[in-house]
Amino acid sequence: MLKALFKKQLMEVNTWLIQDKKKGKNRSKLGVALLILVYTVLFIGMGAAFFFVASMLCEPLVLAGLDWLYFAIMGLMSVLLGVFGSVFNTYATLYMAKDNEFLLSMPVHPSAILFVRLFGVWMWSLIYEAIVFIPSVIAYWIVLYTVLPAGSLTVSVILCDILLFLVLSVFVLALSCILGWVVARISARLKNKSIVTVIVSLVFIAVYYWGYSRAYAALQSILAHAQALGDTVKGKFYPIYLMGMTGTGDILSSALFTLMIGALFAVIWMVLDRSFLNMATANRGAAKKAYRQAPVKVRSVSGAMLVKEARRFVSSATYMLNCGLGTILMPVLGIFLLIKASWVREFLVSYPEEGPAFAVLLACAGLCTMSSMNVITAPSVSLEGKHLWLAQSLPVLPWQALAAKLKLHLLVTELPLLFCEICVAIVIRPQVFDAVLLLILPPVFVWMSACFGLAVNLKSPNLHWTDETIPVKQSMGVLLSMLGGWLLVMGLALLYFVLRKFLSAQMYLLLCTVFVSMVSSALLFWLKTRGTKLFAELS
DSSP states (O other), rough: OHHHHHHHHHHHHHHHHHHTTTTEEOOOOHEEEEHHHHHHHHHHHHHHHHOOOOOOOHHHHHHHTHHHHHHHHHHHHHHHHHHHHHHHHHHHHHTTTHHHHHHTTSSOOOHEEEHHHHHHHHHHHHHHHHHHHHHHHHHHHHHHTTTOOOOOHHHHHHHHHHHHHHHHHHHHHHHHHHHHHHHHHHHOOOOOOOHHHHHHHHHHHHHHHHHHHHHHHHHHHHTTTTTHHHHHHHHHHHHHHHHHHTTOOHHHHHOOOOOOOHHHHHHHHHHHHHHHHHHHHHOOOOOOOOOOOOOOOOHHHHHHHHHHHHHHHHEEEEEEEEHHHHHHHHHHHHHHHHHHHHHHHHHHHTOGOOOOOHHHHHHHHHHHHHHHHHHHHTTGGGGGGGGGGHHHHSOOHHHHHHHHHHHHHHHHHHHHHHHHHHHHHHHHHHHHHHHHHHHHHHHHHHHHHHHHHHHHHSSSSSOOOOHHHHHHHHHHHHHHHHHHHHHHHHHHHHHHHHHHSSSSSSHHHHHHHHHHHHHHHHHHHHIIIIIIHHHHHOO
16 A cells, blocks of 8 residues: 555656646646756756855865865755745645545555655655755865865765765755644634735745845855854754764764754654644635624725725735736835935936936836836736626626726736835935926826736637636736836837937926827727727627
């Protein structure tokens, strides 16, 4: 029975490669080969980036006699990537697998199911860890072979490095199990999981870019204070010291570190073994609510349709993250400009020949580009999917249904845009007429973007999807709406530099405002006439 479970688990691990879940069909041999090639190139590219980091650290630390510190740093990096890559996979594999109850109904001990599930998680942990650890080991072996005296690269070093690779994968698995258990506990009590997913994703993006911006400085700091850092780690974080010594080929440290990780995993196994049955069969459906009689709030048709669209938007983390990211970034940009106001003013002073209106032109270009990241209307018709007939059968005019989609886009985009405009105005201090153009052009551009996205989606909707990520992330309308906005801003910016000898920045902004308003009006007229007919005829 255990052999059959292992075979089933391996098939689940490889199913993403063999089967196209969006279409529900097996991929062709060519499709599988291309997918393997793409991911191989991706992993090699990521590995090359970590090899570059490892090469910067390795030789200076090895020559300073701090080999173990090098392995401690790179080992922690591999653990961090491994945990991040597998923690949500742990949660989905252990607790959210669709066949948990089916397997538990068979004459199979829950411990066997848990063991096989953990094997699948361990495989993914190994893959993510390898992206960092294998390039790190290669960089270390190259330094031992080329820089240090002959014979430095010994058999014990090679064997201990292989052992460390396997032991760290178990450590990653242990941490993933702990965090996956926490995620499962929290998820069982959440009402709106989509909002939490969005917040976690945004936090990760912010931490990632913060870490990326500080990476080079951090590496320089490590090399400059390597000895002090090594003494601190050795004194206060002895297990990390043992991990580093294992990488250098120390047999005793390898044994101690392996025993520590083994003991940790044994404790986690006992906890999981006792709680797996309850967690795997927990009912994660909607929370039960007692009915309480209350007056029903009556809304207008337009209000009810807007609420429907808003609930659809906030119920999908995929929709919010991919089509509404500008809502978060615009206030962040505004606050950043307020903090760096002196720097921005110094930059603008360096272009005195362009005049004060040039700052407003740059601000409008930036705000329009940022607002183009919101493409809420672009997949909104496609997301109706098989439920489109409900909107068509209601006593609601087609234009009222389309207008609700436009209003949601404007509501989600215009308010943060206004905040960002106020911040920009405080920083650059434009003249009155320039300030009026600053407050008018970007909102009108948002109107145009919303109408354009809705028009493109009406012309090429996808109502027969099986996964909402298809209309959101793989829609031509979404791509055209976002890139179209960026290209239009770039085109208008280039046109200004061609015409700036004949037109002032202020006059050019006024002409751009008129142009964008005319395009918005034309698109709005098309939606009210031809667009409503297309919406009524969709099926």
